[in-house]
Every structure is written in structure tokens, then in C-alpha cells.
Amino acid sequence: MRQGPVAQDGDRQSEPLSVAMVFGISGVDPLEWDACAAGKGPFLRHAYLSAVEDGGLAVPENGWRPAHMIARDVCGRMVGAVPLYFRDRSTDEFWPDQAWIDGFQASGGCYFPKLVMEVPYTPVTGARILLREGAPSGVAEALTGAMRSLAHKHGLSSIHVSYPDEEDRARFEAAGWLTRHAVDYEWRNEGYGDFTDFTAALSSRRRSVMLWERRKIIESGVRFRDVLGSHVGEADVAVFLDLLADLHARKGRRQALTMDFVLRLCANFGDAVTLTFAECGGVAIGTLLTVEGDDCLYVRTWGAREETRFVHFETCYYRTIERAIACGMGRVNGGRGGPHKLERGFLPKFAYACHWFLHTNMRRAVAEGLELHNAKVLAAFTQEQARSPFRRQAG
Numbered sequence: 105m106r107q108g109p110v111a112q113d114g115d116r117q118s119e120p121l122s123v124a125m126v127f128g129i130s131g132v133d134p135l136e137w138d139a140c141a142a143g144k145g146p147f148l149r150h151a152y153l154s155a156v157e158d159g160g161l162a163v164p165e166n167g168w169r170p171a172h173m174i175a176r177d178v179c180g181r182m183v184g185a186v187p188l189y190f191r192d193r194s195t196d197e198f199w200p201d202q203a204w205i206d207g208f209q210a211s212g213g214c215y216f217p218k219l220v221m222e223v224p225y226t227p228v229t230g231a232r233i234l235l236r237e238g239a240p241s242g243v244a245e246a247l248t249g250a251m252r253s254l255a256h257k258h259g260l261s262s263i264h265v266s267y268p269d270e271e272d273r274a275r276f277e278a279a280g281w282l283t284r285h286a287v288d289y290e291w292r293n294e295g296y297g298d299f300t301d302f303t304a305a306l307s308s309r310r311r312s313v314m315l316w317e318r319r320k321i322i323e324s325g326v327r328f329r330d331v332l333g334s335h336v337g338e339a340d341v342a343v344f345l346d347l348l349a350d351l352h353a354r355k356g357r358r359q360a361l362t363m364d365f366v367l368r369l370c371a372n373f374g375d376a377v378t379l380t381f382a383e384c385g386g387v388a389i390g391t392l393l394t395v396e397g398d399d400c401l402y403v404r405t406w407g408a409r410e411e412t413r414f415v416h417f418e419t420c421y422y423r424t425i426e427r428a429i430a431c432g433m434g435r436v437n438g439g440r441g442g443p444h445k446l447e448r449g450f451l452p453k454f455a456y457a458c459h460w461f462l463h464t465n466m467r468r469a470v471a472e473g474l475e476l477h478n479a480k481v482l483a484a485f486t487q488e489q490a491r492s493p494f495r496r497q498a499g
Contacts, residue, residue, distance in 0.1 A: 123250040136182040140234040146397030151372035159365030162224040167193040184243035222266035265458040276458040285481040289450035291436040310493040333370035333377030347407035452488040
């Protein structure tokens with residue numbers, strides 16, 4: 105256990121903090137962890153991380169070794185936490201770093217293991233430094249300082265933070281970390297009464313295309329079946345995973361989700377999880393996993409037997425928008441994607457990763473590349489904003 109820095113709280117000197125590593129979320133009391141993660145989205149809850157780790161995803165066999173940082177005050181109360189993992193490879197991550205690996209190892213260095221601060225297999229923006237309400241000042245600094253000390257002690261090449269929110273991004277940038285930009289997509293509920301109300305806000309061309317695509321689905325005979333988490337059984341998950349595997353195989357990617365993970369997720373989150381099946385002639389041809397939480401519907405994992413564009417659009421976008429409006433949710437998180445999301449009412453928003461490097465030369469080389477990368481992302485983001493599918497307001 106390591107003593108953190110003594111922080112200032114107004115004119116009063118706060119009590120010293122202790123920071124320790126816990127090698128698995130099962131080693132943390134769920135109530136204590138969730139007190140720090142409260143209001144920060146469903147994927148930071150103890151129940152979700154437990155499903156990820158105990159369900160066979162973030163395990164040593166896949167290159168993940170949990171090393172969560174926990175901060176406690178002088179009374180032993182948990183006041184902060186960081187979801188942290190040692191990684192001995194970069195598979196199953198959403199921020200490619202192969203060029204960094206090659207460059208570092210070509211110079212004689214050892215890139216792995218590295219530290220990653222993230223929710224594995226979950227590319228959703230959120231807090232990465234979890235602070236309990238009323239936590240003393242200095243907790244965030246104690247946790248990040250402990251991570252850097254760990255990297256120095258073991259000669260780790262780097263620390264990477266995936267999808268931090270704006271507050272954490274600003275905190276890392278202020279400490280000299282490098283930031284990489286990307287673009288995600290999000291649908292926002294502007295007080296729509298129903299789906300027709302939403303389409304009325306679109307340009308006439310986009311509205312016509314959208315309604316035509318929905319008609320094509322009806323005419324094709326495709327029907328949809330939603331299974332709430334409390335009713336999901338092994339047979340449902342088997343079909344879901346089979347469709348995921350089919351899509352991933354065609355795209356040359358590894359399908360990482362497991363039966364155990366999905367069943368644990370459904371058991372832990374109940375009807376906040378939905379498995380949707382698009383069926384034609386009683387046979388499932390597409391599937392989607394969604395999670396609800398904190399006024400948002402998260403479009404998480406899509407699988408399909410073949411390239412079925414209209415089925416994809418209907419399942420992942422139109423029906424999730426319809427559902428969010430009916431339930432009064434403020435957002436639909438669409439994740440990464442391309443123009444097909446923009447054209448269906450999902451607007452671009454920035455996503456980030458932050459990076460710390462042990463060696464100055466490595467940091468300098470990466471910084472030069474990121475400057476160019478981020479400029480390209482900003483240009484693309486500006487173009488996307490200009491192509492909004494919504495009607496232009498007069499004036």
C-alpha cells in the first residue's frame with residue numbers, strides 16, 4: 105500500500121490517502137466501487153466489470169491482467185478508483201498502436217507490457233478516474249501518480265486511457281499526456297413526440313430515403329423479436345453469438361464475446377439489456393445487443409448472416425431511435441461509424457484517447473504523428489457537421 109500526496113482542501117489540509125492495486129474486480133466490494141462510479145454510466149459499474157472479467161473476456165488468456173487502483177482516505181473509506189489492466193498485446197482494442205509498437209521495438213525497447221485504463225471491449229466515452237461524491241481534493245492526482253510510479257518501477261513503456269470524458273481528458277492533458285482524437289456518433293432527443301416527429305426535423309431528401317428504407321423492410325417480410333435480459337436464455341445467446349461470429353469472420357476480425365459474458369450481463373442488468381433478432385421466415389438473419397442506462401440507449405454489438413443493409417439500418421438505428429423516444433431517453437449512443445450513421449440522424453462527436461510514455465524520445469515521435477492525425481480528424485469532423493441530415497433553420 106502506498107501513501108498518496110497530502111492534498112489541500114480549501115484552507116484545511118486533508119487527510120493522507122492510501123493507494124493500492126487490486127488484481128481483479130472481484131476483490132473490490134461492489135457497494136464501495138459503485139459509490140465511486142455512481143452516475144457515470146452502466147459500463148463502469150461493478151456488475152459490468154465483473155461480467156467482463158468473470159465472463160472470460162478480460163482474462164490473461166486474452167492478454168488482460170486486472171490491476172485496478174483503489175484510493176482510500178484515512179478512515180479506510182474508498183474515495184476513488186481506476187479501472188486498470190496490464191496488457192501483453194494490443195488485440196481487442198479500439199485505438200491501434202501497431203506503428204508505435206514497431207517503432208519502439210525497432211529501437212531496442214520492449215513495448216509490452218503496457219498499462220491501459222479502460223473498460224475492456226466497450227468503446228464508450230465515460231469517466232476513467234472514478235471519484236466518490238465528496239471525495240477530498242487530490243484523489244485524482246494520487247491515482248494518476250500511483251500509475252506513473254508503477255510504470256517507472258517496472259519500466260513499462262506507456263499508459264493509455266481509452267474513451268475518457270472531457271473532464272478526465274483535460275486532466276490528463278494538463279499533466280502533459282498526449283491526446284488522440286476520433287469521431288463517434290450520437291442521436292439526440294430534441295423532445296420528439298414520436299418517430300414521425302423526428303423525421304419531420306430532417307431534410308426532405310433524408311426523410312424520403314429513411315421512410316423508403318423502412319417500407320422495404322416491411323415488404324421483405326423481415327420481422328423483429330426483442331428479448332429482454334431477464335428472459336434471455338442460452339438458446340438466444342447461441343444464436344446471437346453465431347451471427348456475431350459470421351459477421352466477424354467476413355470482416356476478418358476475432359469475435360471475443362462469450363456465452364458466459366452475455367448470460368452474466370443479462371443476469372446482472374436484467375431488462376436494461378435487450379437482445380433483438382431480425383428474422384425472415386422464422387430464421388434469424390441479424391441481431392443486436394443494447395444496454396440502457398443514465399438516460400441513454402447504447403447500441404453495442406451487431407451481428408448478421410450476410411450483408412443486409414436495410415436490416416442493419418432498421419435494427420441498429422431506426423428501431424433504437426423509436427425506442428428511445430417512446431421511453432423518453434435523451435440519447436442513443438451509436439459508437440464509431442461512418443456516413444451511414446450521419447445520414448440516419450446520428451451526429452458526430454469527438455472521442456479521445458490519452459497517452460503517457462516513459463521515454464522522452466518515444467513521446468516526441470508519437471506527438472509528431474498525433475499532430476497530423478488529429479488535424480485530419482478535425483477536418484473530417486468539420487465536414488461531417490456541414491453534412492447534417494437535419495433541415496437548416498432559417499436565419
